[in-house]
Amino acid sequence: MPARTPQQSHPASGIARVAVPSPLRRLFDYLIPANTHVQPGIRVRVPFGSRELTGIIVAIVDQSDIETSQLRPITEVLDHDELIPSHLLDLWLWAANYYQHPVGDALHSLLPAGLRKKSAASIRSHHSDPSQPEITPTDTDIPTPNSQQNEAIRAVNDSSGQFNSFLLDGVTGSGKTEVYLQCIDHILKQDKQAVMLVPEISLTPQTIERFRQRFSAAIAILHSGLTPRQRLNAWLEAASGVARIIIGTRSALFTPMAQPGLIIIDEEHDASFKQQDGFRYSARDLAVLRARHESIPVILGSATPSLESLYNANTGRYRHIQLTQRAGTASMPTFQLVDTRRQLSEAGLSSDLLLATARHLKQGGQVLIFINRRGFAPVLHCEDCGWTSECPSCDARLTVHRKPPHLCCHHCETRQPVPDHCPDCQGKSLGTGGTGTEQCESALATAFPDTPVLRLDRDATRRKGELERILKQINNGEPCILVGTQMIAKGHHLPGVTLVGVLDADNGLFSADFRGQEFMAQMLIQVAGRAGRASQPGEVLIQTSNPEHQSLQTLVHDGYHALARTLLNEREAAAMPPYGYLVIIRAEAVSMAAPQRYLTLARQVINSQIHSQQLNDIEVHGPLPAPMERRANRYRQHLILKSSSRSVLQSLLTPVCQILEGRSESRRVRWSVDVDPLDML
Known part of the structure; x- marks a missing residue:
């Protein structure tokens, strides 16, 4: 619906169709002032109701559905040159239409915050800007790829300059990152650029460090932990070709590249590549579409590929490349199911797991305990009347935290002080139920007083630099125990870890979500993959009250792909994704x-x-x-x-x-x- 208002006619040189940030699913037509040069992909200021907004021109047209005399003129042209290349603008428009989101709101949500108003599209250097590092590559000892890695590298490099989708399906520790690095090196030698997406901010520092050790090329970093100016600088450096490598989370996919050469989606199965509110796009799926538009290869890498990607590989849409062995001398870890119905536990830790922890620490190894619940305990309850701590705003219970003491809802972030008596019966017999990372950390510190116990969850890493400090301490190789949530299951290379303990593997077995078992299997294999990545063998203990469950049995004895085949057969019978x-x-x-x-x-x-x-x-x-x-x-x-x-x-x-x-x-x-x-x- 074009923008309109009764007014005097204006000398004009055409009509611009503009995407304006609004909840309306349409574009708006504006008059182009005489002697003004505009083109699709630039920003303009336009009147919108009683306000003035920054819009993006998506098309120049000769006619509008509204009388020319009713159209309002563009107020100001903000960019002299194309800010968004035409093929990328087409991708943005396609994505807004496919995901059924208001087009103006979609386009503006993908722009860096610094470009959503009147700011000039210019790079301004800051001393703290991580996209302008001192480039001192130190990694001269490049590992020699094994035969499977060489095959993967050769296949991708042979596709340079043409579209091809590769599913790089490699077991944990198989050297997928080395394949990425060598493919990027090939692209850089052709004077082209590469973008690599990672699922979490927590992975970004480790990835960037490895890339900077390897390459002298400028790297642009894009994720939500940066300031608006840092993100804008990185975006413009990539768009101008100054940055040759772009590393970021989901929205980095929409960063323009002056000379596009390669797109990589690391941990492609991860749900964080799908935006869960606002503009609900899938960065993984759009990466394939962008690669097609730009005639470049795209690599989707994972040790536990999504069922959709496995289906696309099985039907020939993706070229399936498998890395079935770990790089170097590392071997795959062994698995053991621990039946928690037959063992007493302390803070969720079975006697088998405590004994194995002591053994691995004595041998100089590090131990990783995975529990996907933050806080001290999932619930506070009264042992006299049965009252439980419910969130006043959600159908959920308040989690008990001890550092500092409070109750917190992990869905809406409501916080309350911990009561000293039951609000229903006034009794003093308050207890906790279940185990969280804080309680597990405390119990392990008591059981192993001479060993550092480190906690890695969202609460423990809120302070800037804390994540890097913890990872640095782990990577010094000294015996320690790491307690964490799913943050530690996503791609971290922890060569000192020889034992992984999973405290509760049952949540995904009975999920209301039809993807629950797929997500459960991916999480277990990913966290298990942190064990035995160096010369020492790895061991994985999975605690469960359902050790006979067929999905767990298949996963442990036959592997992820065997379970994936079973789940795909079930999806096909029910006509569920990827068959529907x-x-x-x-x-x-x-x-x-x-x-x-x-x-x-x-x-x-x-x-x-x-x-x-x-x-x-x-x-x-x-x-x-x-x-x-x-x-x-x-x-x-x-x-x-x-x-x-x-x-x-x-x-x-x-x-x-x-x-x-x-x-x-x-x-x-x-x-x-x-x-x-x-x-x-």
Whole structure:
């Protein structure tokens, strides 16, 4: 819908179609002032209602659906040259349409914050800017690749200058990063650029350090832990070609490259590559599309590939390259299931695990204990009346923390002091249930008083530089015990670790999410892969109250790929992804009834469109309460669409979203569309 207002005519040299940051799913037309040069991909200031906003020109057109006299002119042109290359702008527009997100809001969410207003698109150096390092590569002892690594490197390098998708499927410790490095070296010698995405900020320092030791090329770093100026500098350095290597998290995928050569997605299975709010895009899937647009190869690397990527490899969409052996002299760790029903435990630690910990420490090894729960305990309860500490804003319990003492909801961050008596019966018999990282850390420090116990979770690493300090202490090789959450399961190279203990492997076995077992298997194999990565053999103890569960048995005895085949067969029988496609329309409001009423309306609109377009291949389920119905004082409902065809879903969603956007009911709830959802909760 073009922007318009009654006004006098303005001398103009055309009409610009502009993406403006707004919740409306449309572009807006503005007059181009006479003698003004503009082109798609530049920023402009435009009047929008009573405000003035920064928009992005996406097209120059000759005509508008609105009379020229009703159009308002561009106020100011902010860029002289193209800021976003045409092929990247096309990708952004495609992504906004596919993921059914307002196009202006999508484009602006992908720009660095420094470019969302009137700031000049210019590099300003700062002493603390990590994208301007002193370049002193020190890694002259480059390892010799084994035969499998050589095959992978050769395949990718032979695809230089043309599109090809590679699934680099390598066991933990197989040297996938060395394959990345040698492929990047090949690209740099052609005077091209490479972008590498990692799933977590916590992986970025370790990755950057290894790259700086190897290459003298300038590296641009992009993640949410940087200041707006640092991110803008890195973005512009990549766009201008000054930075030859770009390393970052999810949004770094949209960074322009002057001479694109290679895209790498490390740990491609990781759910953090899918944005879970706002513009809900998948960086992994869009990386393949971008590589196709730019005619360059893309590598998707993982020891536990997603079922979607394995399916694409099985059907020939991706070239499947496997690394089945660890690099150097390292061997794969051994696995053992520990039945917690038959052992007493201290803070969740079985006697078998404590004995194994003592043995490995005595042999000079390091021990990693994985427990995916922060805090001291998951719940505080009254032993007299049964009261439990519930979050006042969510359908969840408050977690007990001891450092410092407080109760915290890990969903909405509500915090309360720890009571000294039961608020229901006034009794003093308050106890905790379950185990978290703090309790485990305390118990291990008591059991092994002469050994440093380090905790690695979001709470322990909040302070700047703390993560790097902990990793440095671990990497000095001295015996220690590391207690952590999923932060430690994502790609960290910890050569001193010889024992991994997993405290609770059962959560994913009975998840309400159909992906629960896939996620459980990926997490277990990834954390187990931290053991035995150097010359000492590794051992993995997995504590479970369901040791006979077939998925655990298959995973431990036959490996991840055997379980993946079983899960793929189950998905095919149920026509679930990757054999079918899902969309969730989510609605939430402070009122319990409002989201259900709204999604009932949405279902009526959907059924009308299905009938008018004669779309037979769509199932509609709901409205249904979300598994956690109330979060942060808002009630949530889902409407689930399922089809065997992406195109059929898209042909339905586009008119449905336009209709819903125009309904007054849409202003009474917060609603969104999640295409290809990873989080069903």
